[in-house]
Amino acid sequence: MKQKISNLQVMFLVANFIVSATVISLPQITVHIGGQSAWIVPLMILPILILIVYLLFGKKKHAESLRELFMVEKHSSFWEKGFLFFFLLFLLLTFIRDLRAMIDFVASVLLPSTPISVIMILTVLGITYVAMAGLEVTARINAIYFVILGFVIVILPIIMLNEADVRNFQPLPTFHTALSLIKSVYFTFSWLGEMLIILIVVGNINPIKAARSAVLWGAIIGTGLFLIVIVMQIAVLGKKIVMEATFPSYILIQQINLTDFLDRLDLVIVAVWVPTLITKAAFLLYGINHCFSIFYKSNTNKFLFPFAFILGYISILIFKNSMEHIHYSFYTWSSLGLILEVILIGMFLIIKRKSRKNLEGPGRPVL
Amino acid sequence: MDIGIVFVWLTLIIYVFVMLKGKILAKKERKWMYLLVLAVISCTILQGLNINLNIVTVFLNNTFGSLSRMVVNI
Structure with missing residues (x-):
């Protein structure tokens, strides 16, 4: 039976793809390049994301053409197979990167004496x-944890008001800072563009007509939460600490100082954030399995268990140490991710156009 | 051989055993399962011997990473 996810779940999934992995280390490079004005970067990326969503989903009256995309039983065209190949590559690289980021974070902050292979x-x-x-279970778990994480991030400015210093934003942005902000956008975009992961389950969204607004709101919420995190990091820690810290978000939440007895609130927040990253990774794994299922026309998850271990070991084997992973995440992924995302958007538009053409039948104009 | 490797091997043996015993795996699927299990075992051995495959990362860093370094090199 075809699994269905609601628009609310799609919205939370998209927001999770944008924010959960991004908050680990990305603010470091964003602030390093953009300086104290780096909080503008998410605001610069948001219109591009909105444009991409409108481009991908098109008009509501054509939404029905998305329903049959990437179904396991259906015969896949050449373009669909090409799209799935690049999508699989995108998912594999994202999964390996996110898993290693999570392992390194846990190994250096929570369990320093545990071997990374065990983690x-x-x-x-x-x-x-x-x-x-x-898919349905993953979406439900994500909705539960993401709401809690979203609430924590939204109240962050209130509970950290006593630690924030507005002078950290000085000097204010001028036209001279525009170039460094554009460079910062280049390094940040591929991470926020990971909302494209939702495309693999576009046929499972119910009702399909509201898919565009769900993805749009997901992108707005995800970018908004990232904006809050980056603003608070600059306000509380200042530019110099953020650009030197490996995990600036963790240092930020360590600064929460509500009362004398609530001094380890950071662990509680990490306990809320880690499940959202796990659900993102689970969705990526589901997507990988879905791509293989379409290729082989057999909907099974029997091979998922050994395959997940292979990917887990690859995430340890291909990075010599955490520094190499950070270099890969900042430098390589910003270009590689961007190239893959552009290819995926282009191919999806072609597939969607062909699907609409098939739906409308021969003899009708395709506009 | 660390505890992680032993755990992975045991878990996989149990998983494959349950799959075969319950006749969940079709005949043509068995070879794929054995291949994947073999790949996992190879990975654990590589990890146990501390052999890393960072040649992949080095290649990607030298190609796509250098593109980003053209934009900003910190």
Whole structure:
């Protein structure tokens, strides 16, 4: 039976794709390039994301053409197979990068004496458990945890008001800072563009007509939450600390100082954030399995368990140390991710046009 | 051999055993399962011997990474 996810779940999934992995280390490079004006970067990216959503989903009256896309039983055209190949590459690289980021974070902050292979195994077990349950379960778990994480991020400016210093935003942005902000956008865009992951389940969205607004609101919420995080990091920590710290968001939440007895609130917030990253990874794993299922026309998750372990070990083997992973995330992914995203958008538009043409039947104009 | 490798091997043996015993795997699917299990075992051995495959990352860093370094090199 075809699994269905609601528009609310799609919205939370998209927001999760944008914000959960981004908050780990990305603000470091964003602030390093953009300086104290880096808070403008999410605002510069948002219109591009909105434009992409409008481009991908098109008019509401043509939404029905999306329903049959990427179904396992259906015969896939040449363009669909091409799209799936690049999409698979995109998902694999994102999964490996996010998993290693999570492992490095846990190893350096929470469990410093535990070997990273053990952390990887336990994380992969959790991710596989969620992914094997299917799309609907992953979307439901994501909705629960993302609402809590979103609430925590939204109240962050209130609970950190006593730590914020407005002078950290000085000097204010001028036209001379525009070039460094554009460079910062280049380094940040591929991470926020990960909202494209939702495209693989576009046929599972119910009702399909409201898919565009759901993805749009997801992009707005995700970017908005990233904006809050980056503003608070600059306001509380200042430019110099953010650009030197490996995990600036963790240092930020360590600064929460509400009362004398609530001094380890950071662990509570990490306990809320880690499940959202696990659900993102589970969705990526589900997407990888879905791509393989379309290729082989067999809807099964029997191979997911050993395959997840292979990806887990690859995430350890291909990065010599955490520094190499950070360099890969900042430098390589910004270009590689951007190229893949542009290819995916282009191919999706072609597939959508062909699908609409088939739906309207021969003899009708395709406009 | 660390505890992680032993755990992964045991888990995989149990998983494949349950799959075969319950006749969940079709005949043509078995070879794929064995291939994947073999790949996992190879990965654990590589990890146990501390052999890294960072040649992939080095290649990507030298190609796509250098594109980003043209924009900004910190």
